[in-house]
């Protein structure tokens with residue numbers, strides 16, 4: 001996207017993921033910096049008030065857990081790190097909860113792993129929960145679920161998680177706040193002649209050569225994980241900004257269009273990239289035969305597939321599986337992630353969405369495949 005600036009790119013955004021790194025939420029790694037948390041909450045509340053949907057990815061659990069347990073140095077044993085994260089996560093969400101309460105907002109704790117987002121059913125569930133929270137104007141606070149995985153804790157990288165969440169909810173932008181003003185041509189802690197990169201294309205291979213590892217004992221991922229996160233976010237057409245969390249009112253200024261930090265633009269793709277992601281995962285496990293009305297709704301009107309337009313269901317599949325949508329003549333129409341398993345799909349096929357709760361005994365999505373999870377063929 002040549003000629004893109006923070007102003008042209010960010011002022012049009014509505015759904016944002018903000019990632020604050022360990023270096024910004026802790027007091028040199030010992031406990032939480034409550035003033036800093038209050039500062040993020042104030043800015044996010046102001047953006048929320050202006051109609052932005054903001055998800056916060058925040059580190060800090062291990063640092064807080066260490067302090068609560070009276071540990072003065074970061075343990076090396078993975079299980080001790082996991083224990084610290086479990087203790088500290090309580091403090092992290094308590095702190096955010098009270099900060100957001102000052103602004104009359106609810107916060108929600110969401111703990112995720114990379115594996116959750118690679119599994120289609122969990123992907124759909126996480127997406128539905130997060131988008132529902134956003135529609136309720138609640139601020140989701142996301143961290144890694146350090147209890148059940150160890151890879152993340154070893155690499156200590158919430159940057160990747162931020163990008164995965166950006167893909168998951170189709171966010172327009174990912175803002176990574178850290179302790180440096182942005183991406184420099186080399187690690188500024190080691191090379192004082194390094195200069196700030198104001199903007200570049202996300203995924204540009206030369207950026208990876210500039211980025212080094214973490215420069216402090218607190219941060220873990222360094223700049224490389226941020227560059228790779230921007231590349232990943234660009235896969236769903238989201239732009240990334242890497243900026244300093246020490247800049248006063250950085251979030252407010254960015255979304256007013258002030259040029260701060262490094263802008264990594266996503267290429268404009270003809271097909272929404274999350275659908276490309278879907279297209280790459282298309283291993284069909286079932287088949288839905290659609291009537292003419294449903295085919296028109298999908299092809300001409302860009303609508304979701306409702307159960308009423310499904311004439312026949314074949315195959316055995318679970319919620320989140322990829323199914324083929326075909327015409328009565330067998331022509332391929334679309335593929336998508338289905339919201340119901342095959343038994344449920346058989347029961348609701350041909351029926352109105354408002355009857356789903358009566359037919360199944362529990363309520364669910366009105367769509368059998370949401371248009372965001374559907375690729376036309």
Ligand SMILES: Nc1ncnc2c1ncn2[C@@H]1O[C@H](COP(=O)(O)OP(=O)(O)O)[C@@H](O)[C@H]1O
Nearest residue numbers: 021022023178184186187212215219220221222
């Ligand atoms: N090219 C670069 N430009 C800026 N910072 C860099 C670069 N290469 C490495 N770094 C280091 O990355 C650090 C930020 O990453 P990290 O410590 O993991 O922070 P966070 O906790 O915010 O994720 C900086 O303090 C800096 O020393």
Ligand SMILES: N[C@@H](CCC(=O)OP(=O)(O)O)C(=O)O
Nearest residue numbers: 021022059060061062158220
């Ligand atoms: N999930 C862990 C660590 C994550 C972490 O340090 O990530 P980062 O902020 O990218 O360096 C925590 O909350 O302490």
